[in-house]
Amino acid sequence: MKTTELLQTGLEIDERWQIANASYDAPRRQFDVRITETTGRGGWFSQPKSATSASERHVWRHVNLGTRRCYVHLSVTPGQLPADQPWSGERNMPFTHALSRQIATLLVHGVKLQAICSLLDISLTDLWKLKYNLESGKTRLASMPAASPSPEPNTEVARIAGGGGVPDTADPVWAKLLDGSINIDIRFLNLKLLLTKLREQMRVIDDNEVRMLKVCEIQRYFEQNKLRLKHELLQLASAG
Amino acid sequence: MAIEEGLMGIVEAAELIRSGKYLSIAGDERVLKQLPTGNWIGGTIPYFMADQGGVVTREQVYVNEIGTFSESPLIRFYGLETLPKLCRNAPENGYSLVIVPGFSDVHSSFARNAPNYDEMYMKPLIGWVAGTHLDDLGKVTPKVVHGQTGQFSDQMAVVMDVPLPKEKYAHIDIVNLFTQGQGDDITFNDTGFSASDCLINGKPANFSEYLTSKGIDTRLPLVADYSGAMVNVSIKDNVSAEKHVDFYAPVFPGTTYRIAAPVGDYIAAFQAALPPMNTTLAFSCNCILNYLYCELDGKRTGKVKGPITFGEIGYQLLNQTLVYLTIEG
Numbered sequence: 350m351k352t353t354e355l356l357q358t359g360l361e362i363d364e365r366w367q368i369a370n371a372s373y374d375a376p377r378r379q380f381d382v383r384i385t386e387t388t389g390r391g392g393w394f395s396q397p398k399s400a401t402s403a404s405e406r407h408v409w410r411h412v413n414l415g416t417r418r419c420y421v422h423l424s425v426t427p428g429q430l431p432a433d434q435p436w437s438g439e440r441n442m443p444f445t446h447a448l449s450r451q452i453a454t455l456l457v458h459g460v461k462l463q464a465i466c467s468l469l470d471i472s473l474t475d476l477w478k479l480k481y482n483l484e485s486g487k488t489r490l491a492s493m494p495a496a497s498p499s500p501e502p503n504t505e506v507a508r509i510a511g512g513g514g515v516p517d518t519a520d521p522v523w524a525k526l527l528d529g530s531i532n533i534d535i536r537f538l539n540l541k542l543l544l545t546k547l548r549e550q551m552r553v554i555d556d557n558e559v560r561m562l563k564v565c566e567i568q569r570y571f572e573q574n575k576l577r578l579k580h581e582l583l584q585l586a587s588a589g
Numbered sequence: 590m591a592i593e594e595g596l597m598g599i600v601e602a603a604e605l606i607r608s609g610k611y612l613s614i615a616g617d618e619r620v621l622k623q624l625p626t627g628n629w630i631g632g633t634i635p636y637f638m639a640d641q642g643g644v645v646t647r648e649q650v651y652v653n654e655i656g657t658f659s660e661s662p663l664i665r666f667y668g669l670e671t672l673p674k675l676c677r678n679a680p681e682n683g684y685s686l687v688i689v690p691g692f693s694d695v696h697s698s699f700a701r702n703a704p705n706y707d708e709m710y711m712k713p714l715i716g717w718v719a720g721t722h723l724d725d726l727g728k729v730t731p732k733v734v735h736g737q738t739g740q741f742s743d744q745m746a747v748v749m750d751v752p753l754p755k756e757k758y759a760h761i762d763i764v765n766l767f768t769q770g771q772g773d774d775i776t777f778n779d780t781g782f783s784a785s786d787c788l789i790n791g792k793p794a795n796f797s798e799y800l801t802s803k804g805i806d807t808r809l810p811l812v813a814d815y816s817g818a819m820v821n822v823s824i825k826d827n828v829s830a831e832k833h834v835d836f837y838a839p840v841f842p843g844t845t846y847r848i849a850a851p852v853g854d855y856i857a858a859f860q861a862a863l864p865p866m867n868t869t870l871a872f873s874c875n876c877i878l879n880y881l882y883c884e885l886d887g888k889r890t891g892k893v894k895g896p897i898t899f900g901e902i903g904y905q906l907l908n909q910t911l912v913y914l915t916i917e918g
Contacts, residue, residue, distance in 0.1 A: 543710035
């Protein structure tokens with residue numbers, strides 16, 4: 350198998366697309382993979398033909414190849430941006446769908462932003478852009494195909510976050526608290542402000558996975574402050 | 590050992606600084622410039638709530654000693670680029686005391702964006718907005734001071750991160766005498782310190798025209814209910830000729846505001862709303878608008894003392910609100 354074919358397989362690029370060019374910049378520790386549309390296949394011995402009319406160009410940061418950064422450069426016919434490819438991304442967003450999903454999984458597991466930046470070698474500005482767009486309902490994880498199957502987020506998070514008198518993230522009480530179906534008397538200013546912010550965000554987020562991020566955020570607050578939140582936790586217990 | 594707090598002269602304040610204590614100091618710029626370097630942060634303001642009641646002085650400073658434990662507090666400046674890291678850099682257990690120069694870009698940025706900072710609401714954040722004597726508005730800029738270097742800034746916020754031992758925790762709360770009145774629901778489409786278009790009970794309207802036509806007393810703030818916490822946005826000016834209204838804090842889309850219900854006797858209402866008498870306040874500040882509108886000059890607000898500020902910070906920017914910090918546990 351040629352190197353390009355290996356890369357094509359590794360990046361899960363199907364036959365509708367092709368790698369026009371791939372390079373590695375050693376000082377920057379960075380792969381750049383240029384992908385174009387395949388306009389069709391010729392006879393038995395011919396190679397796929399590249400689209401010559403492509404004019405819309407995008408660059409996204411993709412999942413790292415080992416410890417090296419990987420950027421995908423896509424040239425595509427205007428209006429034909431693929432929504433179903435893990436190596437592709439959304440317009441004006443910094444990351445491919447696959448990397449966005451990887452980041453979301455870390456967020457769900459309570460990994461702090463700075464740690465995510467260190468782990469994945471990404472910039473905080475780009476991470477904020479993704480987070481802001483997810484939280485304001487401008488982008489959705491549901492539309493992002495994963496590079497490889499990932500565990501059901503609810504199950505995984507519930508296993509990690511459970512215990513200690515605070516309902517785990519799979520408990521429906523959190524969703525009810527965040528969508529306003531239940532209201533509790535709160536004694537702490539920061540919880541009042543946090544809950545209000547999360548409720549505002551939940552109103553515009555229709556993606557279940559992103560909503561789960563918000564559940565994790567409020568659950569993490571309760572977990573961190575559980576010794577002081579008996580009054581609030583008792584109300585959650587009776588409401589659940 | 591008793592914690593030092595109160596209005597004092599330059600000599601007394603300088604003595605405290607030289608003793609190595611960690612301090613938060615509020616005062617007129619000319620007085621702050623006479624203080625030596627040391628473990629302190631400062632902000633400009635000549636209005637205070639002191640033992641004798643509300644007072645304005647350009648000769649004295651208000652000093653709050655910051656209680657310290659085994660780990661020393663950390664003092665640093667934050668500019669526009671670094672401000673979003675404010676909460677992330679805060680101690681895992683402790684609190685941060687921030688002073689922001691009024692009318693600066695960091696003031697505006699903090700007001701708009703603080704609710705979305707990483708770790709916001711997870712770590713206690715209290716503070717205030719530095720100002721000037723009202724006679725000096727537009728002539729001098731409000732400033733903050735990094736006491737360890739002696740540097741003054743009208744463009745950066747200064748922060749003291751105060752770590753606490755694991756058995757203690759910082760609790761921040763507010764006293765806001767204003768509640769939502771019985772009037773219309775008001776919403777805005779955009780975040781901003783100024784607004785023209787709004788929705789009144791869901792119907793498009795011009796907010797300036799609305800205030801004028803209803804004859805609303807603009808000393809009353811807009812009030813939003815944040816899950817039980819009443820959060821004010823004070824009205825700075827109804828520029829009716831240009832049909833827009835300026836605010837002292839931004840309004841946010843998706844938040845429902847109402848004009849506040851009037852407060853009859855401010856002092857009596859304040860006394861009733863104060864934290865219990867046995868509570869020891871580690872820090873507190875109140876709003877210049879409360880000082881002006883409620884005519885607090887010479888009047889006491891219980892045992893609550895501290896600078897009278899151009900904005901209060903209880904996690905996010907607040908208006909016409911008393912903010913206080915207690916160390917519990």
